[in-house]
Amino acid sequence: MRNRGGILTLVAIFLAVSVYYLVRTYKANSIRNDAEAAAMTADGNVDRQAKQRYLDSLWKQPVFLGTTLEDLTKQELGLGLDLQGGMHVILEVSPNDIVQSLASGSRDPRVAQAITSASEKAIKSSDHFVDLFVGDFKALAPNVPLARVFSTASNRGELGLNSTDSEVTNYVKDEVDGAFDRAFNIIQTRVDKFGVSNANLQRLSGTNRIQVELPGIDNPQRVRKLLSGAAKLEFCEVYEPQEIGTSLEAFSGYLAQLDLEEQTKNLGDLANSKPSVASTDTSSTDGDLASQLGGTDNAGLGADSLLSGNTFSSLFIGGQGGLMVRTKDSSRVNEILHRPVVRQLFPADLSFVYDVKAFMNETTNEELVNLYMVKDMGHAPLEGDVISNARQDYDPTTGQPDVSMQMNATGSRKWRELTAANVGQRVAILLDNYVYSAPNVNQEITGGNSSISGNFTLEEASDLANVLKAGKLPAPTHIIEEAVVGASVGESAVRAGVISSLAGLLAVLIFVLVYYNKAGWIANLALIVNLILLLGVMASFGATLTLPGIAGMVLSIGMAVDANVLIYERIKEELDEGKPFATAVRNGFRFAMPSIIDSNVTTLITGIILFIFGTGLVLGFATTLLIGIFTSLFCAIFISRLVFEYYIKKGKTVTFFTAWTEKMFKDTDIDFVNKRKIFYMISGAIIIAGAVSIGIRGFGLGVDFKGGRTYVAKFENSVKTEDVRQAMENAGFTAEVKTFGGFDQVKITTAYEIDNTDPNVELQIQEQINDVVESVDGNVGEVVSSSKVGPTIANDTIWNSLKAILYSLILTFIYIYVRFRSVAFSFGAVVAVFHDVLVILGIFSIFNGILPFSLDVDQAFVGAILTLMGYSMNDTVVVFDRVREYLNDKSKAKEDIVKVINNALNSTLSRTAVTGIATLLVLLILLIFGGETIRGFIFAMFLGVIVGTYSSLYIAAPIVVDAMQRQLMKEKDAGLKAAEVALTAKK
Structure with a gap:
């Protein structure tokens, strides 16, 4: 092995870095535990304010190798909401409100009609809202220029009555997009000031939506008001100390x-x-x-x-x-x-108001923040609705960044009065009760045009301009998706995740040992190092570990066995040919590499697609799976190889089988291909039965795909779903009720008032649901978690899911064609994947409502489908690699294609079986212990591994045979025709 020392150094560095970040995570959690212990009251409850004070006191202090608690929390392996409770929210900045405001000067009723029509279309369209509005307005009023609708005195510098429709459209788009940017900044400030550890805020690319995750939140109604309220901009006088x-x-x-x-x-x-104390001057x-x-x-x-x-x-x-x-x-x-x-x-x-930005005192190394004393906050003499425009500019005398601000007529009058009364004093500019700037008034300002100067950086001036513009347009955010997970649910999820992870890992380690004997210890070492690297990389990225992420982690361990299996099976083949141990090991690694690369690339394609299109549960799974692919490859190729090279250097050998596995899958001669028509008929019968069920019964669509609210309620005793459904109906709800994770727990789904965007509606419905489940026939219950998905999100989820499946198929088809240079292989792989998807869909329809857990078709199900597509493709590609190898072997290339593929299937059968069993072991344990949240997801995966293994043996490879035989027949016919033409010409 070349450069053994360099590889050892690389392994040591990767392990050291991973351990370092895992220790950082441990330290951060230890500090939070200490804070909770310090804030424990006499009655056993935690004083949340005392806990926060404890954490605040350490926030900027070095707590681990010179690292502050703030920095520790930025790069730690955090727990997702499903593991610790909290709230997940997706907000949408309402573009129709912004367009309505920009067009408020127009009295044309067709404007309101076009806005309403565009709003309805936006639910099912990915086009920009402004384009939808313009299209609808032009259909209603083809001869009315847009400038007549949107040109006003406040935007005279940017639009005029002679502006073209294109210019007006671009202006309105800029305003809508700018409103989203301002809303994001405002929400970010609100979340930062909310006092939540590890809050996560991100823009959802390609949309005007913001995703917010707040761990540990126990007051959802407060969060709804905080996140969905319109920004409040105020200009207040400041009390000077004197x-x-x-x-x-x-x-x-x-x-x-x-x-x-x-x-x-x-x-x-x-x-x-103490008995005696020295006197103290107090x-x-x-x-x-x-x-x-x-x-x-x-x-x-x-x-x-x-x-x-x-x-x-x-x-x-x-x-x-x-x-x-x-x-x-x-x-x-x-x-x-x-x-x-x-x-x-x-x-x-007088009100005490903090500055929005803190600053560091370099002398004392402490972070400080200004506390202003302002007058009439909440009843300010001037508010944001008077701002007509604001932009970042430059002071003409100093060249320093400043902010230019324009006000409407009412604002100009009030601003003149306010500045006249405060010459030589400060006026504070507040947004959401935080001071963004408190400039001195140099003179009375008339005309409504002002310049706010100060020691601004370019970024600070731009931020202040955005703050001022935030008061210009009413751009409230609407909650279109939310999920609330109770802390008790999070605790049980942690237990389920830990138990399933340890049990799954242990099962795989034992199986590998039993099957491969001493070589199994080497594989297990690689798997354990892989786990450390996987967790360490996630911690270094500041990733969040969710229950699906744990599933992805354990599954990646199961699939990581595949690379070791491919290598070991090739080494065993080399040893069977009588080659020395050192030669067999090196050839085994070399010959297994193409299959390892091809199988992991196909899984990688699926993982990337899941990462791009997935959210929530699917995204957590995809993140872990992607990282796991790279760490497992690294460990299988380098860690295992280093250990084998050590044995070779010492002149020792390693056994690859036990007494009962030595002959297993050896010299098998199963005729997979010639019986292909029987299996075509079996698969066809299953698919037809599924299609009939889908046509008659349909699917149990999850909230992700149809919109609605879901509540999980837990009762003291077993409860009948019909009793809960009747109680819901008596309360005025049309609801679907299913058993969820035990007969004492149900999942309630309803579309009641799902289109109502009033934040108070959530509290009202929550209270009504609580009243219903408090007692069902004397059985006391409580809501432990809830979620809401609006129709817009549901529609987007459907389209994203379809696109994810389609892109995955296209990219995989292209990759296989590039690698194997034959449409037959690409066609066989894609048909096998379609077969797998249709079978799983059919089974989910047939058994929906029969099995004791949810078989809803939702985004998690789509994640499972995409994953099993990757697994099936992985399995198929390994067989194809062996077929290609045989076709390139001159001694085997002349054999009949049926025999070549049969030989390839038999020679890879041990790998197929070992990888399948290891993966199924993990999935079975996850299915039993992994928790109800992911049970349907894991069930789809479990079925997928079985169906994927079956299809790679009995569908994909036989289809390649049929495709190649048709191709040979065409070539033969073409040759005969060419010969006939040549013979005719000769005559």
Whole structure:
């Protein structure tokens, strides 16, 4: 093996990095556990505020090898919502509201008609909403220029009455897309300030949607209001310290009193615990807040300007906004400022508001944030609806970035009054109760055009312009999909995931040992290293581990056996030919490599398609599967090879079988091909039966595909689904009720009010469902999780699923054609895959409602279908590789194609069986222990492995035979015709 030292070094580096990131994950979880223990109350509950204060205190502090807790949480193997509870939400920025607002100056009723029509079409179309609107409006009013609808005084600089339809369309598109960008930034700020650890926020590419995941959330209604509310932009006057000096002195005295009480309490505790205590001077405090402020500018903070210690007075520091606090102390500060006694010390119209951005004090290495004192927040003299435009610009005198802002007539008048009353003072610009800027007013501003300057970076100026524009258009976000998972459900999912993972891994390790004897230990070593690398890579990417991800991880371990099996079976063949051990090992690795590469590339294609088109459960599975493909390849090729080279160097050999596996699958001579018509008929009968069932019974479509709300309810005792359905009907719901993971648990699905976007509707329906399940014939129940999928998402899911399957087939067909240079092989593989999909669809239709778990056709099912397509293709490609090898062998190439393919199938039968058994073992354990959430998904996979193995033996290869024989017949006929033509010409 060339460059053995370099490969050893590479393996050591990869392992070290993986272990490092796994230890980081362990440390982050350990700190969270410590926080929970520290916040435990006497009654055994966790004080969430105390827990958050504990974490805040360490957020910017080095906690592991110089790494802060904040950095640890950015690169750790986090738990998904299904493993710890929380809320998943997909938001859509409503483009019809934006177009409606832009066209508000038009009185043409056809505008509203076109908006309504475009909204209905948008549910089933992937076209831009503006294009749909323009098409519908032009159909209603072909001779009306768009400029007449959208040109107003506020956009005079960008549009005019002479603007072309194309220019107007582009302008409206820019406004709609810009509104989405602003909404994303606003939602991101809201989520960042929400105080949730490991919150995940991302744009869904190609759409105007935002996905938000909030682990540990236990108040879904608060989240709905937080995420779907329109942005609130306000211009407020700022209280300067000198204006409220008396209030600040009183507040400083109150803090000193708290310090004194705390010190007295601590002294008392010490006195009770020790016989004698030295006297302590408690008459002084750590500083005087009013003197700190004193109207001075504290823009540059020195070390002596920060109060040390853990006293109440030390929480507040003089700063630009009037006060500053350390971000780690923000929870304690909020609690103090909301005390009634503190509120009475300040004017009734004063509100404490944080700056949206914190900054680092380089002297003390602490993160600080300004705390402003503003007037009339909530009843501001000026709000965002008066902004007509805002853009990032440059100061003509200094060349520094600034922001230009234009207001409408009403805003211009109010702005003139506000600036006239505050010359020399500050006006704070607030969005969602956070200060984005607090510029000084230099003079009264007339005309409504203003320039906001400051020490802005280009990015900060652009952000402020976006904030100002956020108040220009009503662009509320609507929740079109959500899922709430209870903490108890997450705990049971963790148990199910851990049990299934360990049991699945153990089953595979034992099976490999039993089958391959000493060589099995080498394969198992590679599998364990593969698991460490897989988890380490996921942690380094900051990936989230979900229950489907665990399934993907365990399945990738099962499929990782395949590479080892391919290598081992080739080594065994070389040893059977009498070759020395060292030669057999090197030839085995060399001959197995094409099959390993081809089989993994076909699985990789499927994984990429799943990753691109999947969300939620499917995306978690795809992420793990993709990483697992690369780590398993690395381990099979390098780890196993290094161990074998070690044995070769020591002059030792390795056994590849036990007493009872030595003769297994050896010298088999099964006639797979000549009986192909029998199996064609068997497959045809199953497919026809499935088609009849689909035509009569249809499918149990999941919420992913039809839209609606789903609630999982758990009861104290066993409950009949009919009783729950009747109770739902009595409450006014038309619902589908199924047993879910046990006879004491049901899944309730309803489409009631699914089109209603009012966030309050969710709470009302939730309360009604809770009332129903609280008691069904005296059986007490509770809702443990819920989800909602709007019709737009459902339609998109259907199209994405169809596209995923189609693209997977096309890419695989192309890859196989490129590799094997024959349409016959591509045709055989694709027909076999179609066969597998049709069989699984038929079985799901036939047994839906019969088996004791959900067989809904949903996005998870599509993920399973795509995965089994990859598995089936993997199996088929291994056979095809052996066929190609025989066809390239001059001693075998002259044999009949039937014999060649039969020989190939028999020679790869041991690999097919061993890989299939290992994978089925894992899936069987996942099916039993993996939890109800993924049971239907795993069942489809389990069937898929059986059907995929069957089709690669009895469908794919025989079809290649038929295709090649037809091709040979055509070539023969063409040759005969050519001979006849030549003979005729000769005569």
